[in-house]
Amino acid sequence: MPHLPSGPARVHARGWGWRHAGRKAFAVSGVDLDIAPGERVLLLGASGAGKSTLLHALAGVLGAAEEGEEQGELTVDGVPAPAARGRAGLVLQDPDGQIAMARVGDEVAFGCENLAVPRDEIWPRVHRALDDVGLDVPIDRSTAALSGGQKQRLALACILAMAPGLVLLDEPTANLDPEGVEEVREAVRRSVDRTGATLVVVEHRVSVWAELVDRVVVLSGEGGLLADGSPERVLGDADVRRRLAAAGVWVPGWHPLTGELTPSALRDTSSQDDDPQAELLSAQGLAVGRSPKTPPVVGGIDLVLRAGRAASVTGPNGAGKSTLALTLAGLLPAVGGRLEALPALARGAGTSPHRWRSSELVSRIGTVFQEPEHQFLTPRVLDELEFGPRRVARRPEKEVRALVDGLLERLRLERLAEANPFTLSGGEKRRLSVATMLATDPSLLVLDEPTFGQDALTWAELVRLLAELLEQGTSLLAVTHDEDFTNALSDTVYRVDGGRAARVEAVA
Template identity: 65%
Template sequence: MRVPDASPVSSPVAVRARDYSWWHAGRSTPAFSSLTLDIEAGEKVLLLGASGAGKSTLLHALAGVLGEGTGPDAAGEEHGSLTLDGVHPLQARGRAGLVLQDPDSQLVLSRVGDEVAFGAENLRIPPQEIWERVRTSLDDVGLRVPLHHSTSALSGGQKQRLALAGVLAMQPGLLLLDEPTANLDPHGVREVRAAVERVLERTGATLLVVEHRVAVWADVVDRVVVLAADGGILADGPPSQVLAEPGNRARLAAAGVWLPGARPAVSDPPAQDAGAELLVAGGLAAGRGKRKPAAVSGVDLTLRAGTSLGITGPNGAGKTTLALTLGGLLPPVAGALRASPALAGSAGTDPGRWKSTELVTRIGTVFQEPEHQFLTGTVRGELAFGPRRAGRLTETEITDLVERLADRLRLTSLLDANPFTLSGGEKRRLSVATMIATEPDILLLDEPTFGQDANTWAELVTLLRSLLAEGRSVVAVTHDAEFLQALGGDVLHVEDGAATARRAVRNAVWK
């Protein structure tokens, strides 16, 4: 197939869907169904809907990355029609640019400059223009690192900015953004939103953005479309109409849409009763190897049973590195990390020396990228894998546990699905559930609320509170201030290589 020339790439794209449906291979229900939708060239649209409503799958379809949709080896099956400027997305590649939920899955090259240039090179943009676009795009998204900087050395939030820069450098006629600010600190959110606005003003491109936090984009877009969980469209119109009218707000709240000025129905956080000492860090320095500078130093903390700790700070500050060190997955660069006898039992006091079966039943870590911990071909298999390896439960008990967790986190209908076909929010809930299933004393979560609608967010908070009430400890790396308020624990803020304890937020008003 011939790649389009560079000249028409920036012209805005019109989208047409007519009774369009998509089934992932092996799934009995469609990702979305019976969608009829027109998006005019140059329109800016915010796409909303419950977790699992098919928002990400629709963006993938528009980007032409779902495959042909026919034949025994197809990734899925499509019905109806979907077109960009009158042609199927597979014949319009280069006209749409997609930023994925998981930026790791779209990074190709080892250096930042080459990564940003990659898409534009494939569109045969002249070399001099490519590098002008590379610098402009990196500046637009606020990623201020050398062009030769390693992509693998970036934080999750920095990778998200890099992925956006690579798409912006292509100057597509249709810009597709899937939760582009979900893993960014507040300053990064403002920078990325401003970057998108600048690009849209320069190019006039059509925008379709998925974001659970509506307020981020409500004043940028001129239209809001809400997908219904059972197919079709729940609401469609200007933001002031869709998000403000009482009738619409009631329907959208029931569907789990994050509405400006509203919060999920979660009660005030209970006071946390500190139990036995579990894990102690003294003068701890965390980094990616002793030959490299520490990302964060001088960490002094004690984790106790029944308490939670939030780890906050700007992107790239070392939050994830610190969390992986606390979880026994990275060795300390300096200082000490000691497990108490109550946590260690017969395993020894150094978590870094524990066997995998010893670690997972004591400290369970949920990675920032859920796919990095999926090991089986079904959701049911994922939930059963850890408890089965731990050897604590009978098969009957494991089956009961799997069913309870699936019901609690709205995964029951997906038990036989391949984990990699789930939506971003569903993958996140599954990754949390797989760690909860092993019943660790400390649950360590990296961006646990990514991709959650308001309802699943509230259910996750409720589940974590129940773990705290059982005497477990919960540690969360997050930019979600409302989540920390809902848990009611203490906060460790990481910035400029140092970690600072901040006031507990357990007394925050939560209605």
């Protein structure tokens, strides 16, 4: 391994840009940027503006020449970023993409071992990093058994244990519960305070990080920078705030649906109790788990999902929310109690969704996984959207084209129709995963963190689209930590915690 400098890293970019192979447009271009050693930067921009691409480039993992075209200059400590590998630690948007080991402790130790950290230093670093991020699990816990939020904490612990000179975080709190968001932010604060490392963090929700950073840099979707300065100057200037809001940045004190800080519900649900909708799915004493051979993770679940109604499932990371959602979606068998598809949903397919054929399931219940990549099947965005209505629903070609074109436009994916789904940004992948399910026109949509990675404009468009589906009679169940999403759409909230799920409030 070449000798690398120690201490905080310096970043320099001049006219830098990158175009992914197979794309006509550059993912990011015209970036002029200098980041001083020890500086703490919040990197903002619309979904698809190139934030993740820039972080990958700084980490030296963007790819070789055959994987894309580079413009301009990008250096870390005065050398091209690929030559400075080891100086930067990157937490990816998708933590699954960077987990290599089978056990938690080994995963955190892995990076330190690759950096030749002395053996007697490694395990103290492992335990300190796990404590810092609040991942309270045994070090021999299987990494595959962790929830999405726990995997995010693990990925951050791995980076912090390596003590890099440049810490790069891509949406590090996106799938965390509110308590977890604070824990992770404070873990990052403690780490950079202790090491003096340079920090660049990408996050759509500005308020989480504004008080920790020295500087806010906003990428323009048209190339270059939209804004650059202190948090007070960038977020406090009225003209700049308007430009940022128009570009889709989550500006504190402004909401994309109403322009107000705290919007009212998007839908009027006040009279719905007087106008009952058809019951679709009923659970009585339901117990759920990843396998019938292991103890349930959540039990005693009683709920009814109705046409035209939306329910949110909340609770801490690792409590079993995704397991409950997958069971209600028919993708996991119930491990106890009763789960029954009622006639308005079953439509002759039987009362147990888990026993339905795949063609029966996808046309009745659409599932959006927490990790979008887990449901992509084809090499093109366009093919991905056409797959369900053409091969499952057997819709006429003219109908398929109209449906797909409408979804591409509504969810701002038109320019990506020919792109490989796996090359999209995190927010674009999420919108595509939602769109693929909408294309099959199911009666019930089960969504796991549906607003992950969205800028303010794409968030608002997605929420409006789901509200329209509710008005048309579709039922929604969303696992989410997004309070704005719940306030805008949900009639009912179920909290999963301590092995139980309880209805905690009706949203007015």
